[in-house]
Amino acid sequence: MNIVIERPPRGIMISTWRMSYQGLTEAGKLLVSGSTLPEAILHSVKSVEDNEKYVSVGYGGLPNREGEVELDAAYMDGNTLEVGAVMAVKQIKNPIEVAYDLSHKKRSSVLVGTGAEMYARQRGFAFKNMLTESSFQRYLKERTLDKDEEKRTAYEGHDTVCVIGRSGEHMACGVSTSGLYMKHPGRIGDSPLIGSGFYADSSAGAAAATGVGEDIMKGCLSFAITEKIREGVAVQEACEQCLLQHLRRLETLGYGNGGMSVIAMDKEGNTGAATTLSAFPFVISDGKECKIYIASGNQENGEHKIFIPDSQWLEECSADWIFMN
């Protein structure tokens, strides 16, 4: 007689950038100990929002050109296709919580600016001055440089935290960002836009993007990748194909490569990642282990190496943002 020991339905989660490591480690454990998928995703995103060290998300985020921290966040449930998002909100401590709350509404579930702040206030969400002294000093210095706004890349202090999770057959994703550094007030990138910055459908898969939002949205990258997975393309190839195809299109049209990176998961929990950068760190937790990976792409054929960076690689890697984020 065989004794079948049922493994607890541990979840699998994938997230963007090294900054998400701590939160994803904790979130993976939460799933194992019985927390729901939304709880795990919210925990991992909030962990980045609350950490002032990370200057591209939440508290301590880099301000717009008027010196105000404006935040975007979105949440999507892959079982119900429920979507909630807030855009360009000020002084909301955890924008991802408001986005998640909004996702339960059938109407007025995507709110921008002061209307979104009004909603958050009426629903009792925490408010806070999100501009830290350190981000303000960096802003004052940046302001003197008189850079060309039209040429800013994503890596002058802009990385979105994106988290995709799966628990049982339930998939969902959450994203949060303070947007492009020194942006115009009210500027929105791809992050809070469904299909561009994120998409989740438990019957196919989920994807999310980080990088120059104005470029990512032109190709609705997250929806495109999810649909490619739905067609039966393996998740890693789906990421590579969609990103390379879009990059080539943008190059043909004369756009520079300001940096775009994507993560994705199919409905079986297989993961993928791709980037137009030389190296893109992302994190995977299977509930037992949580590890940082590097995706490094061949810009000719779009194929990627995915590897766990050893200490030598990290030492030799000269890119500041690898360490910062």
Added chain:
Amino acid sequence: MNIVIERPPRGIMISTWRMSYQGLTEAGKLLVSGSTLPEAILHSVKSVEDNEKYVSVGYGGLPNREGEVELDAAYMDGNTLEVGAVMAVKQIKNPIEVAYDLSHKKRSSVLVGTGAEMYARQRGFAFKNMLTESSFQRYLKERTLDKDEEKRTAYEGHDTVCVIGRSGEHMACGVSTSGLYMKHPGRIGDSPLIGSGFYADSSAGAAAATGVGEDIMKGCLSFAITEKIREGVAVQEACEQCLLQHLRRLETLGYGNGGMSVIAMDKEGNTGAATTLSAFPFVISDGKECKIYIASGNQENGEHKIFIPDSQWLEECSADWIFMN
């Protein structure tokens, strides 16, 4: 010897709702007389924005639940993939003009709320009190009814004007709306969201949507239709397939049919339209003639009849919105 008389490259344009008829008639003539595609699209959208009779777009638009008219608009160029959009802006006379202006920017090309208004003011765009006495009176009456916000359909005074145009091999589209009647302040539907409310790519086609934005965005309908056209599916079938598939999915998830309609054009200038309503009026101009059509769908198999309504049909049609819009 054959004498070949070259026909001037007259454009073709398609737009949503009867309210777009006058503007599209004029825009078609503009294209013939040498105006550019953006000029023609802006003219047709502005014609609806400026007409206070149309309570779902621009001047005289129905207000949000606080009595404020908040407007969304977007413009996309199919040659360059340039995108500009404004969301939840107040008192801007022609939001489509600001969206078009923003589309020329490589960064900060999508702006929301007060940030977008600041941009419009600094760029010299006209401001105006967009709330008419008639819309305000309607608001005061509606406010007493205490309707369930979560069940509002698109046809309690919400239709987006969407215009897709092609001139030579150049495609583009523009959309404008005052959004869902009695919406929460700051609420955004599908209209200003790339891929959901609109998409244009001259190398494939273009599509745009009108109806309950919260439902349309869950399927990124405009991008989905454009990609279906790119795969080689005929434009009418692309509209029907994508809309039916999405409606079925929403029904399975327990969503009601709040109303969704789409228009599309392929890169050869062939047009299509589909709806989940009993009848959906749209307009086509080939520069010589401009006609109102009705799309009427079979809710079982998704196939549509497209016909020119005669006076008898219009008399027998009891739906108010057919006449209003």
